[in-house]
Amino acid sequence: MTQSRLIVKVRQTLGSFSLVAEFQAEGGVTALFGRSGSGKTSLIRAIAGLSRPQHSHISIGDDVLLDTARGIFVPSHRRRFGYVFQDARLFPHLSVRQNLGYGRWFAGSRSKEGEFDRVVDMLGIGQLLERRPDKLSGGEKQRVAIGRALLSSPRLLLMDEPLAALDDERKAEILPYLERLRDESAIPVIYVSHAVAEVARLADRVVMLDNGRIEAIGTPADVFSRALDRRDAGAVLSGEVIAVDPAHRLVTVGLSGGKILVPNADVEPGRKVRLHLPERDVLVATRRPEGLSALNILEGSVAGIEPDGEGMVRIRILCGADYILARITALSVERLDLKLSLPVFAIVKTVALQR
Amino acid sequence: MRSRWPGDPRLEWLSLSDEEWTAIRLSLWVSSIAMLASLPLGVLTAYVLARGNFWGKSLLNGLVHLPLILPPVVTGFLLLLVFGRRGAVGSFLDQYLGIVFSFRWTGAALACAVMGFPLMVRSIRLSIENVDRKLEEAAGTLGASPAWVFATVTLPLILPGVIAGMILSFAKAMGEFGATITFVSNIPGETQTLSAAIYTFTQVPGGDAGAMRLTLVAIAISFGALLASECLAQLVGRRVHVQ
Numbered sequence: 001m002t003q004s005r006l007i008v009k010v011r012q013t014l015g016s017f018s019l020v021a022e023f024q025a026e027g028g029v030t031a032l033f034g035r036s037g038s039g040k041t042s043l044i045r046a047i048a049g050l051s052r053p054q055h056s057h058i059s060i061g062d063d064v065l066l067d068t069a070r071g072i073f074v075p076s077h078r079r080r081f082g083y084v085f086q087d088a089r090l091f092p093h094l095s096v097r098q099n100l101g102y103g104r105w106f107a108g109s110r111s112k113e114g115e116f117d118r119v120v121d122m123l124g125i126g127q128l129l130e131r132r133p134d135k136l137s138g139g140e141k142q143r144v145a146i147g148r149a150l151l152s153s154p155r156l157l158l159m160d161e162p163l164a165a166l167d168d169e170r171k172a173e174i175l176p177y178l179e180r181l182r183d184e185s186a187i188p189v190i191y192v193s194h195a196v197a198e199v200a201r202l203a204d205r206v207v208m209l210d211n212g213r214i215e216a217i218g219t220p221a222d223v224f225s226r227a228l229d230r231r232d233a234g235a236v237l238s239g240e241v242i243a244v245d246p247a248h249r250l251v252t253v254g255l256s257g258g259k260i261l262v263p264n265a266d267v268e269p270g271r272k273v274r275l276h277l278p279e280r281d282v283l284v285a286t287r288r289p290e291g292l293s294a295l296n297i298l299e300g301s302v303a304g305i306e307p308d309g310e311g312m313v314r315i316r317i318l319c320g321a322d323y324i325l326a327r328i329t330a331l332s333v334e335r336l337d338l339k340l341s342l343p344v345f346a347i348v349k350t351v352a353l354q355r
Numbered sequence: 356m357r358s359r360w361p362g363d364p365r366l367e368w369l370s371l372s373d374e375e376w377t378a379i380r381l382s383l384w385v386s387s388i389a390m391l392a393s394l395p396l397g398v399l400t401a402y403v404l405a406r407g408n409f410w411g412k413s414l415l416n417g418l419v420h421l422p423l424i425l426p427p428v429v430t431g432f433l434l435l436l437v438f439g440r441r442g443a444v445g446s447f448l449d450q451y452l453g454i455v456f457s458f459r460w461t462g463a464a465l466a467c468a469v470m471g472f473p474l475m476v477r478s479i480r481l482s483i484e485n486v487d488r489k490l491e492e493a494a495g496t497l498g499a500s501p502a503w504v505f506a507t508v509t510l511p512l513i514l515p516g517v518i519a520g521m522i523l524s525f526a527k528a529m530g531e532f533g534a535t536i537t538f539v540s541n542i543p544g545e546t547q548t549l550s551a552a553i554y555t556f557t558q559v560p561g562g563d564a565g566a567m568r569l570t571l572v573a574i575a576i577s578f579g580a581l582l583a584s585e586c587l588a589q590l591v592g593r594r595v596h597v598q
Binding site: 089 | 422489490492493494495496497498499500501503507508511512
């Protein structure tokens with residue numbers, strides 16, 4: 001695996017904005033996460049060779065792609081990195097089949113036999129092959145764009161907010177395909193996004209950027225439990241789909257400390273999924289509540305009480321082997337008389353888990 | 356004069372003489388050569404003007420547009436000075452490559468190409484400026500070198516503009532008169548184009564019928580060219596989805 005380790009050291013000043021970032025990525029999905037203007041797009045464009053930062057070094061394995069000190073710059077068409085843009089950028093004068101074949105043709109002998117059918121099948125675009133890009137929906141375009149990048153036999157796939165331009169329904173349509181991509185393909189992915197739910201669900205590793213600097217690097221569970229923005233903070237839990245209820249469009253996910261119901265019916269049992277539980281959507285009860293509309297009641301014990309000094313408290317609840325985070329008021333903590341290792345129930349509305 | 360219009364003697368005046376046919380054929384030939392020969396240079400110039408950022412760009416732009424704003428006679432005279440047998444470029448080409456422009460149909464084609472060049476470049480340049488460069492960027496990330504990007508993305512997308520430019524250049528060449536007659540004179544069978552032949556007819560007594568005949572031919576050719584360009588542009592437009 002070391003031969004595909006991506007090393008990025010970028011130091012760039014553009015007007016009043018400066019970007020200083022250093023990280024490594026290897027296998028799996030690495031998310032570059034941050035608000036707009038945090039520098040994540042500048043970073044991924046530098047990796048792709050679409051921009052040429054000032055004092056930088058980028059290499060993959062033994063292959064140096066950019067070294068400003070030594071005057072090395074490999075142009076984007078020789079890097080063999082697939083790039084999925086926010087706007088699909090399909091070629092309007094070519095059919096879907098020709099679009100898919102475009103990068104494949106330049107990859108020449110590197111493209112494997114049967115790869116075309118496999119990718120078309122994985123992305124569910126078999127019916128679209130003879131169409132023109134302007135006859136596709138936004139979600140379909142993006143799936144074709146992903147397929148086109150995959151078929152160019154890249155050694156690294158760069159995805160620049162591939163879902164940001166789509167509405168929630170289209171996002172929900174594409175996310176399962178991205179999960180399949182992550183699980184079924186060996187190509188490492190750099191995934192740029194500002195959406196916590198998306199990153200929590202897809203990424204193996206998160207590089208958190210803010211104002212041109214790296215704030216944190218770690219697993220999604222790690223980074224998001226310490227997340228800076230209160231709206232985004234929350235626990236990230238891994239589980240496995242154990243049942244699908246198509247009638248109610250709900251999926252039962254088994255976690256280490258219980259079961260949880262999640263909206264969405266487009267997954268099959270056995271699939272590994274990751275859930276982001278926003279901490280302000282979690283309620284805490286000291287007795288098992290009854291007559292409640294919330295579907296998810298998880299048993300656990302208080303493992304941490306962290307006041308933020310502004311009247312809010314973060315409660316860390318150990319539930320099986322996972323920690324669930326809840327943000328409640330200091331007043332509630334007093335009223336419930338919460339103490340360490342007290343048995344409690346964490347209540348999560350299924351609606352809050354809509355992805 | 357041999358009759359080419361058998362039957363009704365009242366339509367006898369419509370039959371074209373051999374000289375007139377020669378002028379028509381020559382005009383079509385000269386215009387086609389002018390259009391095709393200037394096309395590669397036209398695309399290159401348009402690309403450089405649309406994308407390039409270099410010192411002297413406005414100078415090049417001015418130079419390309421000069422034939423559009425100068426009186427055609429002046430352009431013809433300048434061509435004579437530069438490409439004539441004693442001209443700097445003309446004598447060189449004559450001596451080393453055996454290409455002679457003065458008083459030859461090649462000279463007429465050169466004059467027509469120069470006069471149509473600004474129109475061709477303008478049309479192609481506009482369509483290059485309209486190409487979404489993000490698509491070219493995407494092609495690059497898929498492994499296409501800049502030359503391949505041009506051939507497989509840029510060129511197909513600007514095709515309607517290229518066709519429009521070619522038709523404009525052709526039409527300009529068909530109507531070109533001033534620069535041609537100044538540069539290569541009005542020699543029947545060698546440099547006498549349709550326009551020059553019509554002009555000659557109007558200069559002799561009783562030439563009205565001849566001028567009328569050729570005028571009708573000129574109208575027919577112009578309409579034909581226009582129709583052809585419309586059809587081509589629609590065909591390509593449907594393929595490229597240019598709104």
